[in-house]
Amino acid sequence: MTKFIKIQLAVLILVAYSFCADLSTAQKSKLHPLFQMALTGQNSQQKKVSDNKVLATSFSALKNEIVYDAIIYTDAVSKLKDMGITVNSVYPEFVTAQVTLNELKQLSSLDCVRYIDPGSKNYPQLEVSVPEIGASLLHAGFINNTQYKGNGVIVLIYDTGIDWKHLDFRKSDTTKSRILCIWDQSLTAMGGENPPAGFSYGVEYTQTQIENELDGTPAGFVRERDYNGHGTHVAGIAAGNGQSYNNKYVGVAPEADIIVVKGSDGSFTENRMIDGLTYAANKASFYGKPIVVNWSIGGHTGPHDGTKGYEKAINSFVKTAGRAVCVSAGNSGGDNIHISGSVSSSLADSVLFIVPSYTPNSGSGNDYFIIDIWTRDADQIAATLISPTNLTWNLPPNTLIDGVSSNDGTVTAYNYIMSVNGKREIYVWIEDSNPAYPPKAGTWKIRLTKSLGGTTNFDGWLTESDLGGYAGSLVNGNTDKTVCMPGTADSAITVGAYVTKRFWPSYAGGTYYYPDNTENDIAPFSSIGPTADGRLKPEISAPGAVIASALSQDADTTGTYPFVLHGRRHCIMQGTSMASPHVAGICALLLQANPNSNAIQIRDFLTSTANVDSYTGSVPNYIWGYGKADVLEAMAKNISSSAVVSRSILSYDGTGSDSYVVLDKNHKYALRFTPTSSGKLTGFQLRTYHQAIRWLSGNGPLKCEVYTDNGGFPGTQIGSTVYHSFSLLTPSTNNYIQMLDANVEVSAGTDYHIVLSQTNPNDSLAIMVEYAITGGERSSYYNGIQWDHQTIYNLRIRPIVTTVSGMVYVDDGSTSSAIKSFRLSQNY
Incomplete structure (x- = not known):
């Protein structure tokens, strides 16, 4: 597992100031600092588009220019559409859209627009597994003389795509697919292809088109591929039927219908994740079935308090009965990426980060670290950044530093009150925009001061770091509050991971294991709560270490033969990414029994029936939530409130x-x-x-x-x-x-x-x-x-x-x- 998986939005390096010189103070107050930078540094920003460390962009053939993903906080949807704004999703507080720079500027001048946010980037959160949670007995009809396998329920996987040719996702007639449709958000439509109805980008493939590929009449039309392999593995855990290899590796809901939204090959924008929820709602209505959405992805850029756009979208989505969203807690439980402190007029505080001695990566933009600090109020806090050689950058309230180069690295930073929750964000990104001057080794200091008032508390996260392959370290960092967003959403079912297996055999021979894993204990990587505002997360834990599931034929397995299993159609992965689809499958089984259950009822079934042992200790707690998921007992309670189940x-x-x-x-x-x-x-x-x-x-x-x-x-x-x-x-x-x-x-x-x-x-x-x-x-x-x-x-x-x-x-x-x-x- 990568020490610091990339889990946040990369900032633009901008130095020109022509486009935005005439923006008023009121307009700037409605624009996230990254959008301010995009407007002030338009020319240099275009150069950075190809670096894949920028705001989410795509080319609009309709507008014949680059458009930017945006979350627009407004109630006036029709006015935006009348302006020609491409709106994709509509939620109570905001819409998602794709806008040009000029449209961005126009929107910031409208009274009906409260704020425009680019959203964050998110990344994948890489077995007593199915039997452990009790699903095997439900499959066999142990309860109620009914085989619960997810029949009549949709499981939607938002991830890196799916290997739709894999036999684990086909019916017994292997020319027929269990996949109802695929929306590949990363593709641009070509001849005969179209985005889904109501959306302005990507390509949708129907079940008929997939099945035409499977029986060869015609072949070569469906271009979606899972080159990463993460999405295929996740889908197999939730809903694979195992028929590709002796019916050996079977998922939790092997008869559920499957819908896949491919966000990208490895990073996912908040805006498009929200659109994925809208797509899920549309499809659930179209097919008339309950639906479970799985997000085995997340990020650390943001307040960790449930107020981000995609977290509010989850809360809105699950208000309708028959819907649930499962989110991986994150893989930062073994990394000291969080720090907290307080500052007052008489007491300054500092966040210290140590950059080790290292050999920089070749090229520019690939040695960096990012620290995101959020205060718990809107008081005036000033920041001063001090490099190891005592170079100093001042960051008073309501200012930004836009790609300033130095011998110690290039600095991009801002200090603003954020509209999403009314709290202050102090964001610092140091990188090698000039490869001759990567981030300087030594101790970097972010000094926080307050001139007036009482005490202000803050939380900070090392959201991303790559320094020649090393991570660097926060002084006095800890593992508290490391649950990723959107797992901090109120209505998400957030899932931690525990260990059910240590060893596995490779198809190439040899037996392998993770030495840090302890069977039945929490996985050492599983992120820890609470949320920044003190709520319990995760709520539940499920198997997530050394999990066998479907292997995408399009994933590059060069050098990874130890993880490929016999038959070469399945592989081993671990992470809370693997725990979340276990619970998504559980939700599908529960919804088969009661399609009108809502997300809160399902979560209550899970938490009230979770298994507790010497490893979980007293629950609830911020490591395990309420304990280990047990779908057998949850199903029994779902059917009869007086049911009591025990497994010894x-x-x-x-x-x-x-x-x-x-x-x-x-x-x-x-x-x-x-x-x-x-x-x-x-x-x-x-x-x-x-x-x-x-x-x-x-x-x-x-x-x-x-x-x-x-x-x-x-x-x-x-x-x-x-x-x-x-x-x-x-x-x-x-x-x-x-x-x-x-x-x-x-x-x-x-x-x-x-x-x-x-x-x-x-x-x-x-x-x-x-x-x-x-x-x-x-x-x-x-x-x-x-x-x-x-x-x-x-x-x-x-x-x-x-x-x-x-x-x-x-x-x-x-x-x-x-x-x-x-x-x-x-x-x-």
Whole structure:
């Protein structure tokens, strides 16, 4: 994971002052400082357009010039349209639009326009996964004798696009797609292509056009591609059906309809994210279905208090029943990018940033750091920037520094009260506009002073930093308040990430792992709350580390072979980007059961049923929210408010040394377990050994049975035999084996045995054990003649007992159409 993923709007470097010389003070007060710079430095700005570190722009064929994405705060939509302004989305407080520089100037003179904001840029926030959250049992019809797989619900993924050819997003007839439509915002329409109705940019592809591509009649029309791969992976977690590789990697809502909005290949403007919500609302109305939007993207440029435009858009969007928006919390939980302090007339404060010694990147505009400071009121605060060689730039209230060059770097900064929330923003960006003078190594200081009044508190964020591949560091920085926007929106369901798996096998051989991850604990990268105004975020946590999902065929995998899995159609990624689509899939399942639920009700189901353990500690808290998402219990509560669900994972192995035993011939291995509560044995975890040895041989399947206890050994079989396909097993990890079809009820305090054997005596399987223990009596081995206790090791097998009460009907396994072989094992 990149130390500091780019998560904010890059500022223009501007030095000319012709275009805007006649702007009045009133006009300037309505223009964000970046737009002021665009107008004052028009000529140099055009040069910077190609540098991809500027305001969001595109070429308008209609206007025959460059247009700028803008969020215009106004109530007079019709007046803007009468002026010829290209309006895309309309919300209660603002509209999104694409405007020329001249239109920008005209808008700033209108009484009906309160403010014009360019918005921020946002970036991707890169498995007991599906079984862990309880979705596997819902897929199999465990609750209400209904298979909940997201049928009749739309999941919209706003991201880097999708590999629409991937089999995980097709129907059983593989010439048919589950994707209803794709809006590629990054394309300019060519012959026969058009933007979606009501929008002025991008290209929309319909399901018919996608299916024409799939069956080749005609091919070559749909140009959308996911070159990054992030969007395809996210979509697979939320809604992939796994059919591209033995039905092995299945998402949370595998029968949901899919809509994709491609924002770009890697950075996303706030304006276009808002347009994506408008598109979602339009499509939900058109298809007459509930919809869940997933944003696995975010940024740190802004106040972190829920007042940004796209955060207000979320609040407006979810006021309609049958809609929810899930947002990743961010990946800054391990980075000290936040700082807070206070300043008064008698006490100055400073933000210190250390630039290490480094070798600058080649070229210009690619060595930089950006610090964004927000006060908690509108008091008059002055700033002074001091470089390591004591060069000084003064930044009094209501001023900007527009690309001033020096031997220590180029400085762009501003100090203004922002219209979005009435609070002061002090923004500083130092870069190598001249490659001969990159940001100077040493300590940079932003000194804050206040001449009058009481005390003013502030928060600041290191929003972006790349100094020859290094990040630099905030002195006294911390990880508090690192949840990204728009995850700080009031009505967003904001998702943190925890670890369900450490190891994975590469298709090229070898087993890999993240050494900093601890199973069942919070992911070390997961961002931490609260919001700047003190609200709880994230609300919920979900699996987000070492997650297997769909791999885009258009993504460049050069040098990344360790992350590509067997079959080469899926790969490993981690981040809160992977946690959020788990919860988006959960929302789809809940909306299948109750299409009229609103976002607040769904969030309440999630938070009131979240799992708590020794890792989460007392909840709610700013790391976990209310705990670990549990869709099984949330669904039960959704159907019947009196329902009570508990799932117990019985673990008898510990943290001792790993070794393995081989299950082969007519031998058997058994684990004796003692339920702590009565219920159904719904499954168990089986940890297999590394692929460095011949861990699996033969065709299978694995034979899984449950026995009574007879003096510490297996006695009589109860229930039915479950056969688990070898193709669903993966080395080096916990494989989930579902046991619903065994139809075994167990009683608290009574001993039972899970017994494993081979259907074919020529097959073999290496099972991981905790080795060199003393006094072990729960693992036993059958050598073809008799059972013996294995006292020096514990089998790494963990039974799962599920209890549901207060429900009108729970499937007993005898009449269910549940699949015999569980298909979600590899997201464990």
